[in-house]
Amino acid sequence: MKNKKAPHIAVAIDCIVFGFDGTDLKLLLIQRGFNPELHKWSLMGGYVNPEESVDDASVRILHQLTGLQGVYLEQLHAFGAVQRDTTERTVSIAYFALIDIARYKQQLSADYHAEWFPIRDFPSLIFDHNEMVELAKKRLQYKAALHPVVFELLPQKFTLPQIQSMYDAVYEINFDKRNFSRKLLSTDLLIKLDEKDKLGSKKGAFYYTLNKDKYKENLYKIFSLIITPDNLQFL
Amino acid sequence: MKNKKAPHIAVAIDCIVFGFDGTDLKLLLIQRGFNPELHKWSLMGGYVNPEESVDDASVRILHQLTGLQGVYLEQLHAFGAVQRDTTERTVSIAYFALIDIARYKQQLSADYHAEWFPIRDFPSLIFDHNEMVELAKKRLQYKAALHPVVFELLPQKFTLPQIQSMYDAVYEINFDKRNFSRKLLSTDLLIKLDEKDKLGSKKGAFYYTLNKDKYKENLYKIFSLIITPDNLQFL
DNA sequence: CCAAAAGTGTTGCGATTACACCCATGA
DNA sequence: TCATGGGTGTAATCGCAACACTTTTGG
Numbered sequence: 001m002k003n004k005k006a007p008h009i010a011v012a013i014d015c016i017v018f019g020f021d022g023t024d025l026k027l028l029l030i031q032r033g034f035n036p037e038l039h040k041w042s043l044m045g046g047y048v049n050p051e052e053s054v055d056d057a058s059v060r061i062l063h064q065l066t067g068l069q070g071v072y073l074e075q076l077h078a079f080g081a082v083q084r085d086t087t088e089r090t091v092s093i094a095y096f097a098l099i100d101i102a103r104y105k106q107q108l109s110a111d112y113h114a115e116w117f118p119i120r121d122f123p124s125l126i127f128d129h130n131e132m133v134e135l136a137k138k139r140l141q142y143k144a145a146l147h148p149v150v151f152e153l154l155p156q157k158f159t160l161p162q163i164q165s166m167y168d169a170v171y172e173i174n175f176d177k178r179n180f181s182r183k184l185l186s187t188d189l190l191i192k193l194d195e196k197d198k199l200g201s202k203k204g205a206f207y208y209t210l211n212k213d214k215y216k217e218n219l220y221k222i223f224s225l226i227i228t229p230d231n232l233q234f235l
Numbered sequence: 236m237k238n239k240k241a242p243h244i245a246v247a248i249d250c251i252v253f254g255f256d257g258t259d260l261k262l263l264l265i266q267r268g269f270n271p272e273l274h275k276w277s278l279m280g281g282y283v284n285p286e287e288s289v290d291d292a293s294v295r296i297l298h299q300l301t302g303l304q305g306v307y308l309e310q311l312h313a314f315g316a317v318q319r320d321t322t323e324r325t326v327s328i329a330y331f332a333l334i335d336i337a338r339y340k341q342q343l344s345a346d347y348h349a350e351w352f353p354i355r356d357f358p359s360l361i362f363d364h365n366e367m368v369e370l371a372k373k374r375l376q377y378k379a380a381l382h383p384v385v386f387e388l389l390p391q392k393f394t395l396p397q398i399q400s401m402y403d404a405v406y407e408i409n410f411d412k413r414n415f416s417r418k419l420l421s422t423d424l425l426i427k428l429d430e431k432d433k434l435g436s437k438k439g440a441f442y443y444t445l446n447k448d449k450y451k452e453n454l455y456k457i458f459s460l461i462i463t464p465d466n467l468q469f470l
Numbered sequence: 471c472c473a474a475a476a477g478t479g480t481t482g483c484g485a486t487t488a489c490a491c492c493c494a495t496g497a
Numbered sequence: 498t499c500a501t502g503g504g505t506g507t508a509a510t511c512g513c514a515a516c517a518c519t520t521t522t523g524g
Contacts, residue, residue, distance in 0.1 A: 006245035006247075006282050006323065006325070007245070007246075007282055007283070007284055007285050008243035008244055008245055008246075009243060009244065009245075009246045009283060009285060010241035010242070010243055010244075011242075011243075011244045011246060011326055012241075047241050047242055048242070048244060048315070048326070049242055050242050050244060050324050051317060051324075052317065053315050053316045053317050054313060054314075054315020054316075054326060055315060055316075057315075075312060075313060077310060078289060078310060078313045078328045079289075080283070080288050080289020080290060080292075080328070081288045081289075081290075082285075082286060082287065082288050088241060089285050089286075090241070091246055091283070091289060091326075091328075093313045093315070093326075142381070146377070159503090160503080160504085161502080161503070176487080176488080176489090177503090177504085178488090178489085178490095178504085178505070178506085179486075179487065179488085181504080181505085182505090182506095183486090198495090198496095200502075200503090201494090201495085201496095201501060201502040201503065202494070202495040202496045202497080202500085202501065202502075202503095203493070203494040203495055203496095203501080203502060203503050203504085204494080204495080204502095204503080205502085205503060205504085206503090206504090223458070228486090228487095394476090395476080395477085396475080396476075411514075411515075411516090412476090412477085413477085413478070413479085413515090413516085413517095414513075414514065414515080416477080416478085417478090417479095418513090433522095433523095435475075435476090436474065436475040436476065436521090436522085436523095437473085437474065437475075437476095437521070437522040437523045437524080438474080438475060438476050438477085438520070438521040438522055438523090439475095439476080439521080439522080440475080440476060440477090441476090441477095463513085463514090
């Protein structure tokens with residue numbers, strides 16, 4: 001019961017940052033500059049201070065270690081095994097972030113020692129960070145089947161081929177181009193712009209933006225985008 | 236960075252226990268026997284000890300405060316606002332449990348001061364426990380749309396009308412009896428027994444059990460049980 | 471014999487899939 | 498003019514929602 005003396009424990013945050021570059025889903029990692037596990041790759045982590053909330057700590061730590069600010073950040077899970085941190089007993093609350101890589105290229109580069117790795121091939125991480133990444137991947141697939149969160153991975157304007165390669169990357173499958181675009185447009189979540197992106201092809205692809213007003217209505221249509229008997233590996 | 240001195244914080248567990256009695260979804264609460272907030276209703280809570288994992292702590296605390304053992308228990312979310320506990324700064328990791336009320340009636344009664352309240356009408360709780368319950372409700376609806384976890388709320392054998400009133404209670408809507416049973420049976424998740432439950436009606440309703448082998452296959456069929464344009468309040 | 475709950479079938483409609491060709495353009 | 502990726506249409510099938518009557522039996 002909580003009226004007894006309370007034991008105190010170190011509480012940390014670890015951030016899994018997912019990024020999309022138009023083709024691949026990537027993971028942001030940093031190389032540790034201190035012992036133990038010097039030079040090994042790890043997630044962005046730090047301790048929660050007594051005078052800040054856990055959510056605030058996650059924002060601060062992500063910012064301190066990468067320069068990233070104003071990105072989508074959501075709590076994933078608390079990891080609480082006794083021996084998970086070899087230094088000292090630490091409970092870690094993991095968060096995941098979703099960002100458009102191109103947009104934050106500047107913020108990231110110079111000062112910070114963070115690097116992007118393909119989600120399909122990244123180095124082994126310290127402590128239980130591999131487990132955290134695994135869970136975050138599943139959660140992303142899970143959540144994206146029910147919410148348009150993954151648009152956080154795209155620029156403010158994006159083309160249909162871009163959206164599709166994002167979904168292809170997140171679910172590691174290939175959706176049928178025709179059915180995919182028809183379904184996606186039927187959600188009324190997208191607004192077509194006049195402008196075209198001429199980088200990807202000679203013909204150029206029209207840009208779209210997200211219609212946030214429609215986020216709630218028609219949300220269920222996102223289901224049929226993802227949920228079919230054949231592509232539910234993430235369950 | 237984690238090489239600096241680590242601040243230590245009290246880490247607690249709070250358990251949201253959902254129960255089903257064949258008709259209503261209920262919530263298990265205890266009345267505090269100590270200050271602050273003496274006699275107020277609260278979730279089952281306690282501190283995490285340095286030598287036990289967070290998951291282990293949740294099991295221990297639930298057991299200590301209710302006598303419940305071997306029930307389905309899943310981490311919900313870490314609550315980390317600075318002022319959430321008025322006594323001292325405490326990070327609480329909330330778990331939710333799903334149980335069949337009838338089965339654990341004995342275990343619960345006597346020694347413990349826990350009581351069941353209808354999920355639609357329970358007293359206001361201490362600290363941020365109301366918020367925890369809200370989130371747990373949503374999570375349950377969310378999760379049950381994708382997994383057959385809610386069978387944890389039923390006895391080992393159960394009737395179709397019982398399952399349906401469980402889903403009705405969880406989603407606070409009424410499914411069509413005919414479509415519901417057809418869909419549910421089509422999942423092949425249920426095995427019909429010869430025995431009948433004669434308590435609920437004169438005709439009696441056949442018992443079924445869950446076919447755990449089929450948990451993974453056909454999981455996607457659970458979707459169409461729940462996911463329709465009209466019943467997605469939980470999104 | 472009647473009340474009360476269990477159980478079951480059909481049909482029309484809308485949604486989904488599978489599939490292949492034309493378009494626009496820069497080089 | 499041709500290679501490259503963007504964009505679109507249709508037909509057949511399947512699944513879903515809506516809907517009402519029969520069965521059983523205890524009292």
